[in-house]
Amino acid sequence: MWQKSLAFVTALFLALSIGQSVLAAVDTSEMTKALNEELPTTHYDYKKGSVKIEDPKTFTNGKGEEVIGGIAVIKTVRDGIFITIKREIHFFNADSGKLLTNADAAKVDGVKEYIDSNSDNLHQKVVYWLPVLLMLLIIAVPAIVLYIVVPRLYSTSEYMNPIYERNDNPR
Structure with missing residues (x-):
């Protein structure tokens, strides 16, 4: 009996958690398209199609729109x-299909609280592994050439030594 009740409670919590995430979903596909068109003008090095929207929330402005x-994650x-x-x-x-400027967004109720609650999530991260890998290659390739390729090359001193010994050259 104890196992059945535990299984029922677990299934109930699982069903409720899935239901809340489905209800909280906001369609951000139009916003993503608008950002893909707008971001190349503000970020010259924007990687096309890399924007993802996190923590979307809907508001209603003074006109009822x-x-x-x-939060747009941009590469x-x-x-x-x-x-x-x-x-x-x-x-x-969403009604006009346009991105809002900061001045226009400030007029919407609840936006200031949203910005304040998410201000800690705004940051910039630099991916260092590719430049570091290239710097290591700049060091490693000459080292490989020095230690592996150079000793196997044609050596004039090894070639000339038997000739000197055979001719009894007084040098």
């Missing part, structure tokens, strides 16, 4: 090796 706010790539991951807050008017 739906405004979606979210930028400079010179093909310097990768940066940035997190920025953006707002999107």
Whole structure:
């Protein structure tokens, strides 16, 4: 009996947690498309199609239009090796299909609280593994050439020594 009740309670908690995540889902596909069009103008090194929206929330502005706010995770790539991951807050008017400026978003009720609650999530992360790997290759390739390739090359001193010994050259 104890096992059945434990299984029932576990199944109930699982069902409730799945239901809440489904109800909390906000469609951010239009916002993602608008950001993919807008970000190349503000970030010259933006990697096309790399934006992802985290923690989306809907608001209603003074005109009754739906405004979606979210943290945009953006990848930028400079010179093909310097990768940066940035997190920025953006707002999107779902009815007009346009991104809102900071001044327009400030007029919407609840936006200031959303920005304050997510201000700790905004940061920039530099991916260091690729530049470090290239620097290690700059050091490793000449070392490999020195220790493996150079000793196997043609050596004039090894070639000339038997000739000197055979001719009894007085040198």
